[in-house]
Amino acid sequence: MKKKVTGIFFLGAFLISLCSLSACHLGTAKIQTSKDGAKTVVTALYYTPLPEFELLVEAAYDDIDLQIEQGSVSTYNSDALRRLKNGHGKDLVFSSMPSGEVSNYLLDLSANSFTTDFASAVMEPVQRDGKTVWLPMPCVYKSLIINKTLAGELGMKLPESQQELKEFFAAAKAKGVGVDKDGFVFAAADMDNMSVSELIVSAMTPDFLGTMDGERWTNDFIEKKANAEGTLEEPLSFFISLAKEGYMDPSRIYLDIQQKNAMSVTQRMAERKLAACYGYSSVLHSIRAANVKDEFVMIPFLSGKGNEPWVAASPAAYLGVNSDAAEDEKKLDAILRVLELFASQKGQAAILKDTESDASYLTEQVESACVSNSGLDRYVSSGHVYHLNRFDSNILWLLGTNVIKACMGDMELSEALKSVDQMNKNGAESYSEDYTLIGSVENDLLYEAYNTRKRETALGNLAADSVAELAGVDIAFVNGGAIRSSLYAGDVYVSDLAAVCPFEDTIVVLDVTGETLYQMLEHSIAGIYYQDVPKGRFLQVSGIKYKVTVDKSKEDISDKDNPKPALAVLQEASLKDGSPIEKDKIYRIAVNSYLCGRDGYSDGGDGYAMLNVFDDTLEKAADADMVKDTKKTYADALVAYFRNHSEETISPALEGRIIIQEASQ
Numbered sequence: 007m008k009k010k011v012t013g014i015f016f017l018g019a020f021l022i023s024l025c026s027l028s029a030c031h032l033g034t035a036k037i038q039t040s041k042d043g044a045k046t047v048v049t050a051l052y053y054t055p056l057p058e059f060e061l062l063v064e065a066a067y068d069d070i071d072l073q074i075e076q077g078s079v080s081t082y083n084s085d086a087l088r089r090l091k092n093g094h095g096k097d098l099v100f101s102s103m104p105s106g107e108v109s110n111y112l113l114d115l116s117a118n119s120f121t122t123d124f125a126s127a128v129m130e131p132v133q134r135d136g137k138t139v140w141l142p143m144p145c146v147y148k149s150l151i152i153n154k155t156l157a158g159e160l161g162m163k164l165p166e167s168q169q170e171l172k173e174f175f176a177a178a179k180a181k182g183v184g185v186d187k188d189g190f191v192f193a194a195a196d197m198d199n200m201s202v203s204e205l206i207v208s209a210m211t212p213d214f215l216g217t218m219d220g221e222r223w224t225n226d227f228i229e230k231k232a233n234a235e236g237t238l239e240e241p242l243s244f245f246i247s248l249a250k251e252g253y254m255d256p257s258r259i260y261l262d263i264q265q266k267n268a269m270s271v272t273q274r275m276a277e278r279k280l281a282a283c284y285g286y287s288s289v290l291h292s293i294r295a296a297n298v299k300d301e302f303v304m305i306p307f308l309s310g311k312g313n314e315p316w317v318a319a320s321p322a323a324y325l326g327v328n329s330d331a332a333e334d335e336k337k338l339d340a341i342l343r344v345l346e347l348f349a350s351q352k353g354q355a356a357i358l359k360d361t362e363s364d365a366s367y368l369t370e371q372v373e374s375a376c377v378s379n380s381g382l383d384r385y386v387s388s389g390h391v392y393h394l395n396r397f398d399s400n401i402l403w404l405l406g407t408n409v410i411k412a413c414m415g416d417m418e419l420s421e422a423l424k425s426v427d428q429m430n431k432n433g434a435e436s437y438s439e440d441y442t443l444i445g446s447v448e449n450d451l452l453y454e455a456y457n458t459r460k461r462e463t464a465l466g467n468l469a470a471d472s473v474a475e476l477a478g479v480d481i482a483f484v485n486g487g488a489i490r491s492s493l494y495a496g497d498v499y500v501s502d503l504a505a506v507c508p509f510e511d512t513i514v515v516l517d518v519t520g521e522t523l524y525q526m527l528e529h530s531i532a533g534i535y536y537q538d539v540p541k542g543r544f545l546q547v548s549g550i551k552y553k554v555t556v557d558k559s560k561e562d563i564s565d566k567d568n569p570k571p572a573l574a575v576l577q578e579a580s581l582k583d584g585s586p587i588e589k590d591k592i593y594r595i596a597v598n599s600y601l602c603g604r605d606g607y608s609d610g611g612d613g614y615a616m617l618n619v620f621d622d623t624l625e626k627a628a629d630a631d632m633v634k635d636t637k638k639t640y641a642d643a644l645v646a647y648f649r650n651h652s653e654e655t656i657s658p659a660l661e662g663r664i665i666i667q668e669a670s671q
Contacts, residue, residue: 045071046340050098051089052323053082058356063344070340081496083108084446090328092653097341099326102200104132104140105399106443112139112326118342120349128367131396132324140324141345144354144363145393147382148204148286148318149307151293155300156184156281164303168244168310175253175281184281186274191281192254193271203406204394205284206245208318211392212309214241216316224396230431234405235423242409242419244310249413256413272296287380288362303381306390317385320394322361400442404429407501444500445648448657451493453506458486459533459540462664465489466546469507469640471658472647474548477515477596477636480582481549483526485601485612487542488640500645507640511600515633516617521589522629524579525616527552531574538563541571543612547663550587552579557669573669594633598640602630 048063048070050056056074063072075096077085083103089095090111101108115121116138121129124142132140150171154164157174160181165171178184178191185191194202207215214220220241226232249256272289274280276296283289293302306315325348331338347353354366355373365386366372385391397405408422451465458466469489474482484507491505518526526545531554533541538561553576560573579587587593600611603621611617618624619632638646648656 045069046336047071047073048098048337048340048344049096050074050100051077051082051086051096052100053077054361056357056360058359059348059353062352062356063347066347067340067343070344072344078496081446083443084497087111087443088445088653088655093330095328095330097328097331097337098344099328100143100323101140101326102321102323103399103443104324104395108326109134109139111329113329113332114139115141115327115345118345120346123349123369124367125369128321128393128395139326141326141348142321142367142395143323143325144321144358144361144366145319146286146288146322146361147304147364147380147386147391148201148208148284148320148394149304149382150282151275151285151290151302151304152282153184153275153278153280153300154303156278159183164305165308166315167312168308171282171308172247172251172253175248178281179252184278186279188255190253190255192248192283193274193280194284200399200403200406202410203402204318204320206242206406206409207394207397207402208307208316208392209245210238210241211307211316211318212313213244213311214238216390216392217313227430228396233423234426234430235420238423239419245409246413246419256410275302287364287382290380291362305381306385307392314388314390315385316390316392317382318392318394319364321367322363398430401426401430403499403501442500443497444503444645445498445652445656446496447493447498448495448655449659450495451658453489453492456486456540458489458546459542459544460486460536461666462660462662463489463546464658464660465493465506467548467661467663468493468647468656468658469644470546470548472643473513473596473598473640475650476638476643476646477513479515479549479594479596481523481593482547482596483601484546484640485542485598486540486544486546487612488598488600489546498648503644503648504641507644509598509600510639511598511604513596513636513638513640513643514599514602514619515594515596515636516602516619517592517594517631517633518617519589519629520587520591520593522616522627523550523587523593523595524576524589526614527579528576529614529616531556531576532571534572534574535561535563535569536572537561538569541612543614549582550579551582551584551661551663551665553577553665553667555667555669559669577667596636599635602632 046069050073052074053076055076060072060074063070083101083106086095086099086101087108090099090108095111099108099112114137121138121141128142129138152164156178157164160174160177162174162177165174175191179189194205215224223232223237227234248254271280271283272292273296275283275293278300287304290302290304306317308315327341327345331341348357349368351368351372354368357363358366358372405426408417408425411417412419412422451468453465457463466484466486466489469484470482473484474480488507488509490508493502493506530543530545533543534556536558555575555577557573560570562570581587597617599605599620601614601617603611603618603624605611615624616627617630618627619630
């Protein structure tokens with residue numbers, strides 16, 4: 007279950023009333039039927055089936071056929087946006103990103119009475135220009151899941167403070183129990199990048215955000231009158247210490263939730279390969295089902311200063327209405343009746359059951375069985391629940407991403423927080439690293455084992471096609487060494503694309519001879535290693551295809567100072583349509599400035615002397631003429647490609663652009 011949601015906090019009576027959560031006119035929805043007996047179909051796209059709610063709607067309204075398509079857990083946000091842009095959006099729109107672009111396609115619901123049935127403190131942060139376009143799905147409580155049996159075996163009780171939590175982690179590491187293969191005892195379970203951001207914010211709640219000082223800062227920050235830099239360093243120190251002291255691995259905190267070949271955190275918890283994790287109540291139930299011998303419970307976020315502990319919560323998603331529905335009066339009437347039922351106690355009870363959520367955001371109580379027996383009951387009933395829907399989702403995303411970088415030593419914490427302030431004051435669109443949803447990919451596009459440096463890859467094809475499209479040429483090349491990260495099936499953010507191609511070299515357009523193209527390809531394959539690290543000069547291509555014979559037996563790395571790569575011989579090369587590359591003909595291509603000698607590398611940029619148009623210290627290329635510098639990077643090209651193809655499913659694949667054959671074949 008993946009949720010990317012934003013955050014809010016309530017104090018005193020607000021907390022108590024919202025933890026009762028729910029609504030009222032359970033039986034007040036009017037049962038209506040159409041005069042002609044025909045059913046009106048109302049459609050939706052959600053990441054999990056909602057069978058109880060579908061049955062309820064169709065029992066209440068015999069003229070409505072509610073059809074909910076199940077989308078991928080990781081793509082329903084981008085699928086919804088793509089369909090809306092393409093004029094094929096569903097009638098009911100679900101999203102876990104209420105501050106995203108989807109809002110532009112939604113109907114104003116403000117005039118409908120059911121919008122007042124939800125807690126105003128939850129509704130107001132997601133309003134658009136004072137208009138209500140979203141209704142909140144039920145909330146999910148998020149906290150720490152502990153192996154209580156393991157704690158008992160270590161002679162310890164359940165932790166009640168940050169210090170005791172660390173003592174538990176230290177004892178587990180010392181005894182080698184509740185430890186994964188890399189020596190870590192804590193991880194985030196079944197989460198996405200935004201949920202990791204929520205974990206970081208939640209860890210700050212007991213000693214800062216859940217205090218009056220923290221509430222004042224939050225209000226001022228939202229009004230752009232307060233800064234994260236100079237304020238959050240101390241509140242963040244506990245989370246950061248978990249990484250610095252070796253209890254969690256920040257470099258894997260994202261990978262664990264994306265890689266299909268990695269053992270899930272839920273599984274590791276069940277197999278005693280972790281002592282604790284961050285998750286929600288349905289994760290707890292999954293762990294319990296997989297390990298019936300040990301006792302697992304949830305504990306709240308703990309204080310290091312003797313303050314009350316807190317539980318975090320956020321909506322499972324948000325629900326809006328496609329603005330196109332206003333064009334059909336009959337359809338709109340059916341949709342509004344579905345929403346009226348959604349805002350009733352019966353509707354919320356059905357949704358709670360379908361989504362395994364913990365509580366409704368209606369103003370009166372709706373019972374849910376999910377949170378019972380979790381260990382959080384008394385904290386919820388006391389009102390210490392921090393609702394994570396106040397900060398803009400882009401801000402939350404950036405805060406979490408930058409704090410992880412700080413944990414890894416890739417960024418100073420002051421720099422991390424300063425960039426958060428920059429985005430908060432100037433807007434996400436003005437920030438150089440835009441942490442917004444840009445699309446999705448259908449399958450994993452993996453960068454692994456230096457694959458982009460020795461064969462065709464789907465990720466390399468995507469990068470090369472992006473460069474060709476941005477440059478407006480038919481032929482483009484991407485050096486394999488410039489690709490440094492994978493894209494995983496599901497939602498893609500601009501920051502993901504920046505990680506795939508992190509370098510600042512710009513894309514340039516050249517006119518070259520066919521002879522130069524052959525020289526490029528021969529140089530490209532001259533550094534293929536299988537026993538050692540292959541050279542980054544290997545070219546991923548768009549607009550051409552070529553065949554290579556490789557003799558791996560010729561590779562010799564015994565002499566580390568003078569290793570020999572595998573013997574690779576270019577057998578043939580042609581244009582995309584199969585027509586031959588003519589050596590005397592001029593072809594317009596796109597490459598990056600690094601390969602053309604711009605940055606003054608001793609080898610002119612991976613040794614592509616035939617492309618040198620920049621480096622005056624080396625011989626200039628005889629058959630390569632500069633046409634233009636686009637001033638755009640590989641990452642820029644990927645971003646532009648996703649935006650240009652936002653109405654499509656992006657699913658690059660292997661196409662036989664590069665054929666590698668063994669010499670013996």
